[in-house]
Each structure stands twice: as structure tokens, then as C-alpha cells.
Amino acid sequence: MKSNLLQKISNNDFTVGIIGLGYVGLPLAVSFAEKKVMTIGFDKSLSKVEKVNSGINYIGDVSDQELSEAVGNKYFKATTDFSRISECDAILICVPTPLDQFKKPNMEFIETACREIGQNMKKGTFICLESTTYPTTTEDFMLPILERESGLKEGIDFWLAYSPERVDPGNKQFGTRNTPKVLGAMSDDGLVLGKAIYGYAIDQIHPVSSPKVAEMVKILENTYRLINISLINEMALLCGKMNIDIWEVIDAAKTKPYGFQAFYPGPGIGGHCIPLDPFYLEHIAKKFNFDLSMIHTAGHIDMMMPHRMTLKIASALNRQQKAINGSKILFLGVAYKPDINDERESPALKIIDEVAQKGGIIHYHDPYIPTIATTRGLHFNSAPLTSELLQQSDCVVITTSHSVFDIDDILKNAKLIVDLRNAVKIASDKVYKL
Amino acid sequence: MKSNLLQKISNNDFTVGIIGLGYVGLPLAVSFAEKKVMTIGFDKSLSKVEKVNSGINYIGDVSDQELSEAVGNKYFKATTDFSRISECDAILICVPTPLDQFKKPNMEFIETACREIGQNMKKGTFICLESTTYPTTTEDFMLPILERESGLKEGIDFWLAYSPERVDPGNKQFGTRNTPKVLGAMSDDGLVLGKAIYGYAIDQIHPVSSPKVAEMVKILENTYRLINISLINEMALLCGKMNIDIWEVIDAAKTKPYGFQAFYPGPGIGGHCIPLDPFYLEHIAKKFNFDLSMIHTAGHIDMMMPHRMTLKIASALNRQQKAINGSKILFLGVAYKPDINDERESPALKIIDEVAQKGGIIHYHDPYIPTIATTRGLHFNSAPLTSELLQQSDCVVITTSHSVFDIDDILKNAKLIVDLRNAVKIASDKVYKL
Numbered sequence A, B: 001m002k003s004n005l006l007q008k009i010s011n012n013d014f015t016v017g018i019i020g021l022g023y024v025g026l027p028l029a030v031s032f033a034e035k036k037v038m039t040i041g042f043d044k045s046l047s048k049v050e051k052v053n054s055g056i057n058y059i060g061d062v063s064d065q066e067l068s069e070a071v072g073n074k075y076f077k078a079t080t081d082f083s084r085i086s087e088c089d090a091i092l093i094c095v096p097t098p099l100d101q102f103k104k105p106n107m108e109f110i111e112t113a114c115r116e117i118g119q120n121m122k123k124g125t126f127i128c129l130e131s132t133t134y135p136t137t138t139e140d141f142m143l144p145i146l147e148r149e150s151g152l153k154e155g156i157d158f159w160l161a162y163s164p165e166r167v168d169p170g171n172k173q174f175g176t177r178n179t180p181k182v183l184g185a186m187s188d189d190g191l192v193l194g195k196a197i198y199g200y201a202i203d204q205i206h207p208v209s210s211p212k213v214a215e216m217v218k219i220l221e222n223t224y225r226l227i228n229i230s231l232i233n234e235m236a237l238l239c240g241k242m243n244i245d246i247w248e249v250i251d252a253a254k255t256k257p258y259g260f261q262a263f264y265p266g267p268g269i270g271g272h273c274i275p276l277d278p279f280y281l282e283h284i285a286k287k288f289n290f291d292l293s294m295i296h297t298a299g300h301i302d303m304m305m306p307h308r309m310t311l312k313i314a315s316a317l318n319r320q321q322k323a324i325n326g327s328k329i330l331f332l333g334v335a336y337k338p339d340i341n342d343e344r345e346s347p348a349l350k351i352i353d354e355v356a357q358k359g360g361i362i363h364y365h366d367p368y369i370p371t372i373a374t375t376r377g378l379h380f381n382s383a384p385l386t387s388e389l390l391q392q393s394d395c396v397v398i399t400t401s402h403s404v405f406d407i408d409d410i411l412k413n414a415k416l417i418v419d420l421r422n423a424v425k426i427a428s429d430k431v432y433k434l
Helices: A002-010 A025-034 A046-053 A064-072 A082-087 A108-120 A137-150 A188-198 A211-242 A246-253 A277-287 A293-319 A347-357 A387-392 A407-413 B002-010 B025-034 B046-053 B064-072 B082-087 B108-120 B137-150 B188-198 B211-242 B246-253 B277-287 B293-319 B347-357 B387-392 B407-413
Strands: A015-019 A038-042 A076-079 A090-093 A125-129 A158-162 A181-185 A205-208 A328-332 A361-365 A371-373 A379-381 A395-398 A417-419 A431-433 B015-019 B038-042 B076-079 B090-093 B125-129 B158-162 B181-185 B205-208 B328-332 B361-365 B371-373 B379-381 B395-398 B417-419 B431-433
Touching: A002 A188, A015 A025, A015 A082, A015 A108, A025 A038, A025 A064, A025 A076, A038 A082, A046 A064, A046 A076, A064 A076, A082 A108, A090 A108, A108 A125, A108 A137, A125 A137, A125 A188, A137 A158, A137 A211, A158 A188, A158 A211, A181 A188, A181 A211, A188 A205, A205 A211, A205 B246, A211 A246, A211 A277, A211 A293, A211 B211, A211 B246, A211 B277, A211 B293, A246 B205, A246 B211, A277 A293, A277 B211, A293 A347, A293 A395, A293 A417, A293 A431, A293 B211, A293 B293, A328 A347, A328 A387, A347 A361, A361 A379, A387 A407, B002 B188, B015 B025, B015 B082, B015 B108, B025 B038, B025 B064, B025 B076, B038 B082, B046 B064, B046 B076, B064 B076, B082 B108, B090 B108, B108 B125, B108 B137, B125 B137, B125 B188, B137 B158, B137 B211, B158 B188, B158 B211, B181 B188, B181 B211, B188 B205, B205 B211, B211 B246, B211 B277, B211 B293, B277 B293, B293 B347, B293 B395, B293 B417, B293 B431, B328 B347, B328 B387, B347 B361, B361 B379, B387 B407
Parallel strands: A015 A038, A015 A090, A038 A076, A090 A125, A125 A158, A181 A205, A328 A361, A328 A395, A395 A417, A417 A431, B015 B038, B015 B090, B038 B076, B090 B125, B125 B158, B181 B205, B328 B361, B328 B395, B395 B417, B417 B431
Antiparallel strands: A158 A181, A371 A379, B158 B181, B371 B379
């Protein structure tokens, strides 16, 4: 069974199925198709599937040309029909793993994917999860569903592995192909197969001894980021009280040629990794009677950041004898990081929510995000960034530092700027920095 | 006054005084003397002063040849006579800033240095503190003492600055000269003078806008390290419970080509920077009604690490139906990091203390540290590392991974190894890893 599949892989006579055509799955599918691997993309969303099949790209990290080539030359097709899993020799799962409102893992997407796979897969299929999740998910959560639904046996009839995605939206240097990939399988055979399969899409595979090691790797990477962003955010708040410019401190610390990596403060963490992944670990740690105090503390800092930023806006307005209530407040940038069109978990939305609740009259401008809905369900449309809008606002808050923003123009026209991203490098009385 | 001193500096017709001839002061003095700057080293310790003047080196980061050349060619002399401060055009303060038992800053060395300087300095002296301390120390703590004791005025009669030392003992790549130096002065004149003076000893100076920014820079650098070591130590404890090899996880995470810096777990933090510096910041933050929760949590993890390591030793012995009480326990390495002869704040000492208290029969071997005294005042001598000693020990604990240790030999002869440093890379039943 294994040598049969291995032969098919080495002849490039095999089919890869990718479940979930989002930020992770779509670039991965394109990467396989580029190497002329037959690739089927599965997604519940008919609109995504139709877009893909028409060659219409909706992900920043994939170029329109890459997608249209992959689709045009027939190596990549998308479908909503999960019964076609039976056509696949390898299934790579790239579904979301969100947290619920209480920061508990929502495993339903993985569970559904496993059911669909178990009910449809043929014997001799390699299955690999890419979604970030708590360690033990592959072996303790997925395996029982797959074996139950399929009646097949892992290690004999199919192989199960875990390989965390490392997608960094907007990263121009490192994409799917040239970012090394960690892979842990339940058996040696699974590892051999996984390496052979991923070898088509990814330059360098780093094997580890088990799925749970690979699961922990991804969480460590993003927990490292959470912890360090939280530290620098807390330091920034203290520096604010001590009248020390945190940005100047970081620039100087960066001159240390070893043992330091710079992180920058901001209005809070955002996106679909850092605000989520560490809490997957916190969840499973409880089962082992273990309290992850660093993650807990970091989470505490991050939860309060948007509120603290609202207080900064109030303090800045207070200098001009104004209150939030009744003031026109313009937010520049609502994406969770610069130059992308993704506002998931963005702190800007939380700050807007709170400022609106306190009676602020909200406008926002984001060149990449035409409309937003806040957590409380408020809806806004991006306003054109005109000199009049800047002049008429009591306070301009820079929440995301998109590189297209004309800082000189903003500085010229705004009455008051709360700069949460060190976008305005020039010292000015009307700039209130984080 | 300023242009007079600047002229002397540019002609190399000036004298530098360095207060404190330890890990920071001695290499700095040698670095100045190498460039033929007249350098006087001040220290209260007659024995250190006599050693220096005899060309006897006692610091790992200075070579014997460098010191004997500096002393031999008369550019560097040491003295216990602080009245000779009056001969100096620049005074660089490299005294210890320890914490007391309650983790509160002990400022007495800085205070004494400032008194001696204030009472002895001539007009037109540049003064710079290098010791790590809480932000505001230079301006709020040192300045009043210096002005009161001297009757002189900063910015007119003398100049005050802060420039944190960045010495990393044992670092072969980065030493005093080629590690960029951050410098913040109270006045523009002070900054110009400081840059000119330090230019003789250090390749690259990074100026910042004030002493307190420079003070914060150093604390940020070491707080970053404390936080990340604490995180990885906590992760290691959880991985132990989940039967995941943390070292394998880190090795795999390191393959991420951006946004990750590897830290390694161990029995606890040690040395004279990381266990101290962040708590200087925690101290001053209180004055600003600010709770540094990340440092607090990290401190909590680090305080419990030696105790947790004692429990690891007990667990390992328990596998062999033995208790700590009455067992012979051999500790390998007591330095706080590999290949150095410094056991200050070393977690090994704390573990030894606790294991001894629980009735363990203690032996230790460290090729660089012939005797130790634990916090509770127990004294031990390093035992020769023989096959017999290894064989006769119920448990061998690797507390510091000196590169001279013959791991194969230890593995061959020991009955049981508790490896707190991932020194034994081979899997073995008798090895109990952190």
C-alpha cells in the first residue's frame, strides 16, 4: 500500500486534495499545481469555488497570474462536492480553527472535515492537518473520527500526519514554497509519504518525531510572538507614564548585535494566529493541571490594550478641552497589520466600538477595507481621505500604518493626531504618541 | 570648557578614569589603553588593583596578553586612591548594582562612587554611568549627589551621561570594542564629548536623546531575555507533563526563517544581568503606579525553577525506588552558563541547597569553579570527575553543560542522569530530561 502510493508520487501520477481554500489552502494548492500535480480544492463556499474555477483570485499572497495559470492548465480545480475526496491520494486540511467568545477552541471545522474524509476516502490515502490547534489534536481528536467513519486503520489503510501552516500574509520574502515546513506523522511510513508529497509544493521539510511535537512547534512560534508583543505593549504603557519614547528605546536596543529581536508596540494584537494560537495551548494545558502563566498574563495585557487606547484618545482630546462624547474621530487603517485587507481580530474595531459607545462620532478610512462591522454590530463605510475630512475631525487616530498614507498631508491638515503606530516620525505638539 | 576638553580628546591628551574593575570595567580599561589613552582604574579592592598592576588577569573576556601589554606600556594603572579622580578628564562608572534579598535595588555602590567623584573631580569632567539601573537614576539619583558634593553645575562645569554596558561574558564574537554602545547625555555638549571619548574604546556609538532612554534600553534588552527564558521554561515544564521533547520542538521552530528567536530551557536564570535588571524596572514602575505583569510572572516562574528541578531529581530517583534522602547526588557544572567560571545567581547552587536540605549527599564537579558556598551557607569543593564517582552516584545531575564534559563517558558510567541542559543527545532509559 505504501510503496504503491510512493511510486505514484514519484511518477507525479497522484492527486492532492486540499480542504479549505483560504489564506493557507489556496496558496498551497497553487504551489502544487505549479509543479503539475493534479490538485482538487474543496470548500463549502460556492462563491469561493466559483471564483477559483474562473481564475479570480481573492488572496493577497497569490498573484492573479499564478492562479489563472494553475486553473487554466487544468492542474487545479475547486469543488464543493466532498465525495470527490475519493479521487485523492493525499488530503491536506486547511480549515479554520477559531476560538469562541470565551476563548475556547472551536473544533467543528476539523471535525466536519474528518467526517467528510472518513466517509469518502479510498484506502491508501495520506491525510495531513495544517490548521493550528492544541497538541494531541491529530492523535486524540482526529484519529478516532477518521477510523470510525472509514472503518479503516491508520498505519495500514491510511496515514495521518500534522504539518503546521506558516503563512504570513503580506510577507514578500517568505511564501508557501520557500518557508521550511515542519512535519510529524503517526508512523514512519506516513513521514516518508508526507515528505514525498510536500516535496512538490515546499522546498524544505523538517521532520519531527510525532504529530504532537509538530503541533507544539506552531504554538511555540506564535506564543513567542504573543509574549513579546505583550511585553513591548506593557513597556510602552509604562514609557508613556515615564515620558520615555518607547520607539527610540527599541531602535537603540536593536543595535545589540546578538540576543535581541525587536518587537513594536501597537493598539493590540490582531489577525488569525497570534490572538488565537496560544489559547489553544492554554486550553489543553488545563487537562494536564497546568497553568500557563505567561500566556495568561500576555492575554490580560492584550485584552486591555484597546481600552487603554481609548483612554489615550480621551487624554489627547482632553488636552484641547474636548471629550470623546460629541467629538469627530477619524480612524486611519482598520486592518490588523499594514498593507493587507484583513481586519479579523483587528484592535481598531474594538477601539472604534468603545469610542462609539462613549459618544464619539466615528469616521474611518482604509484603502483596502471598504466596510467594517464591529463586535457590537456597528457598520461603517470607509470615507475618502480628503483634506476636509482631516480638517473637520477633532482627532485623527492612526490605527494601522498603511504605507500609502501621506503622513505629511495628515500632519498638515489634522488638528490632533493620536499615533498608535509611530507613523509620524516628526515631533509635533499636536501628535500624541503611544 | 567643552571645546577645551574636546581639543584634549581629539589630541589624545586626556585621562580616563574607570571606577570598578570587574567584568565591565577591566575590559573597557584595556580597550582604552590599547588606543594609548591614559587610563586609571579605580577599585576598593586592593587585591584586584595589585593584580592589575602586576599584569595578572582575572577576567575571562580579557586575554593575559592584552592586560600585560596595557599595563606594561604604562597606559593603564590601577589604584585604590579615589583622590586621583582629580587627574581624570572622563570618569566612567562600572560598579555593581545588586539587588538585596527582597529584590530591591541596592544603590550604595553608585552612591559611593558619586560621592567620591563629587568630592574629587576637577571642573570640566565628563561623567558616565555604565551600571544597569532603573530609568531616571542618572538624572534623579546621581545628579543631586554630584552637584551637592562638588558644588559644580552639570552642563556648565561637568557633563553627566549614561551608557549601558553590554558585556556578555564568554561571547567570543562580540566584546567591548565591537559591540555598539548606546549613549544618552543630559546635554548636547555631554553627548558630543561622550561620543568623542568612547570613540577610542568602541567602534560604534548609538546616541539617544536622554540618559533615561539609554537606561530603559538596557532593561528592555535583558527583560526580553528574562521573559523569553521564562516562557520556554514554563513550556518545558508543560512539555514534560505532555511527554513532548521541548528540545525537539525548539529545533523545529528554529527552521522558521523570520519572526522567531530560539531560547532554551534550563534549571533557572543566573548571572548578574537577567535575574536582576528587570526587577530594577519593576521597582521604579511602582513609583508610577504601574504593575509590570510580564516581569512579575516571569519572576514567579524563575523563582520556582530550582524547586521544580529538585522535584525532577526526586521523580527520577523514584523510578529506581530511591528517595533524595540518603542518595548520593552528583552535580556536574555549577556556573550559570557553559564555559565560564562564574556561579553568581546560578540555579545550581539553589538546587544543591534544596537537595542537601532534603538529605541528599552532595558532590559536585566544575572544572572552572573549585569551591562553592550556597545561599544557606553550605560549602563544597569540586570533586575530580572519575569513573568511580560517576558509578557511585545514585543520580548525576547535569546543571551546566560545559563543553569539556565527556558525555559518552558520563552516560557509560552513571546509573541515572537528570539532564537539565539537553547535554545527552542520545535517547536512553537512564536519562531523565528537562
